[in-house]
Amino acid sequence: MARLDPVAFGFEQEHGSAFDHESAGLQAAAALNARFAGLSARDLIERALVEVFPGRIALVSSFGAESAVLLHLAASVDRGIPVVFMDTLRLFPETLAYRDMLVERLGLTNVRTIMPDPEALQAADPHKALWMMNADACCRIRKTEPLARAMAGFDAWFTGRKRFQAATRAAIQAFEQDGDRIKVNPLAAWTIDDLKAYVAEHDLPPHPLVAKGYPSIGCLPCTSKVKPGEDARAGRWRGLDKTECGIHLGLENDGSGI
Structure with a gap:
């Protein structure tokens, strides 16, 4: 696992002492938020790619309802950015x-498609029904x-991620500490109108399911249509006390804090 470099962020480490990476991450995120406050999303992406984390940052995308905007912004800086x-x-x-169409349209050259471990799936979900019994385990x-x-x-x-998407995201910042890593959210302050304007300006293709009532799209069994007036993520894990798949919860003990 990658580790935050205390020297890179100007943090001192006493000789022979253990370095507190979580504390360093919090300090690094705060410092980066102050340093790059007011930058546009594209400029923030460029500074993170070229200056702060050169060769050490990836873009994680679901190729979902709003993914085209961030992917387009990143591709305008570097089409070779690692996209997971x-x-x-x-x-x-x-x-x-939609993934295949956007990859070709944006000229992305380093998209890395990853899948679950086959042995883990066979052991825990041989009948593809785990989502009904334990959605958290299925997501994990x-x-x-x-x-x-x-x-x-x-x-x-x-x-x-954007603040307007859900109450659980209302306070996210451009830079966040996330275990041993820094999470960068260039679109945190964007509104729905900002997204629509950017899509129109650059003629970006929409996800085909958006027009069918799916403003937030995950796995097929756990995604339902959203009614007018509902939260955009109301169709995710409907009926369950669950609003995130786990990758944004910072739970290092189960691998979710990546």
Whole structure:
């Protein structure tokens, strides 16, 4: 697993003492938020790619409803940026087709599709019914554990999370401490209108399921249509006390803090 470099962020370490990476991450995130406050999303992406985490940052994308904006911004800086895509093997066919279309359209050259471990799936979910009995366990096997393996060697990662998406995301900052890594959220302050304007300006293709009532798209069994007036993520794990798959919860003990 990659580790934050105390020297790179200007943190001193006493000779022979253990370095507190979680504390360093909190300090690094705060310092980066202060340092790059007011930058546009594209400029923030460029500074993170070129200056702060050169060769040590990836973009994690679901190729979902709003993914085209962040992918387009990143591609405008560097089409070779590592893009990690999790194929849980339970995705909508439309999502896989949308991924292929965007990769070609944006000229992305380093998309890494990762999948769950076959042996883990066979042991825990041989009948593809785990989502009904234990949705958290299903997400862990199909999303968080594969992503943890894919992120080995990276110190940071870009996400497309935005404050308006859900109450659990209302306070996110551009830079966040996330275990041993820094999470970078270039679109944190963007609104729905900002997204629509950017999509229109750059003529970006929409995910085909958005027009069918899916403003937030995950795995097929756990994604339902959203009614007018509902939270955009209301269709994710409907009826369960669950709002995140786990990769954004910072739970290092189960691999979710990647």
